[in-house]
Amino acid sequence: MSLRHAVLGLLSEGSASGYDLMKLFDLSLANVWPATQSQLYSELGKLAEAGLVDVTAEGPRGRKEYTITEKGLAELRHWLTEVPPARVLRSDMLLRVFFLGRVSPEEAKAYLSGQAELARKQLEHIESIRGLVENGTDNLSVYGRLVLEYGHRLARSQQEWAEWAQKQIG
């Protein structure tokens, strides 16, 4: 049920339409909590019905601008401070590692070296966008940088692990 909170979170920084939110999702939360357009619109409907957001303006082309309500803000803060984050790490990549014994050592190593390479690329990518976000004093940028740093460390760990793991085989 976290899409709800992702939407409330973005709206807590300012009013926006479904369309605006979609763009925001794509450029800020995409790597942490991806959402599709149809999901977003239906969630906004539910949030409005529950009184956590209001439609505060209607523009051209049926545009609806949503604004978070007091109740919505309270729910957001409650979620942030009192609901324990339930992490379920489901990793396709790690699942395969369990079964690498079913293929040849060469294939297993190739898999791991592919993962190392992917992590290296991810690392580069993060470094390249770091520059773009390093100015920016709004909340989303400030805390977004903490998330980016997490991603950076994760990618580095992953690369090192994949290189180490290759050596364990054979």
Add this chain to the structure above:
Amino acid sequence: MSLRHAVLGLLSEGSASGYDLMKLFDLSLANVWPATQSQLYSELGKLAEAGLVDVTAEGPRGRKEYTITEKGLAELRHWLTEVPPARVLRSDMLLRVFFLGRVSPEEAKAYLSGQAELARKQLEHIESIRGLVENGTDNLSVYGRLVLEYGHRLARSQQEWAEWAQKQIG
């Protein structure tokens, strides 16, 4: 669609019933690809219908023993070597970080220190089970140790990050 491959992977180590598989899931794949009992039984039905597994024995209490077929093994190997792992990291924990600006710096720090503490406990837990799995020469143990090492590095990174992030606030 990876539950299917998790099941094939386990069956590639030896035949088992749904009940057996459930126990195997809980003690080996639980942290990488959790599955519920009802999911498992329905997946086994689908796998049998698709000819990727066969029912090779029936025991007391309606027990059905499933065995992977050649077709199933081929599918498993195909998945291992040719299907690029699509990682979608959806993290409740990181999502909150984006919105920590909505609560007081004290609350934000408390959140991060809670995460550091959780990571520390996770690290301890991994170290404690490391001893138990360190012998064991079957495929699942050998490659399971690579996964465990990943978990260890991840937990350590997470702890260090959460401690670092706390210092960035304020």
Add this chain to the structure above:
DNA sequence: CAGCTCATGTAATGGGTTACATGATTTT
């Protein structure tokens, strides 16, 4: 024979993905 473990299944619900459908407004 009571209680535990083994063993399989169904039903309801919710979240996520993909595809489809439609049309207004702005830009070139």
Add this chain to the structure above:
DNA sequence: AAAATCATGTAACCCATTACATGAGCTG
């Protein structure tokens, strides 16, 4: 006038979670 962008919505399908339902066979 065509093309791009803005903008919202619906429908079908799959996967996952929770709860329910049932009963056979072993163990003390």
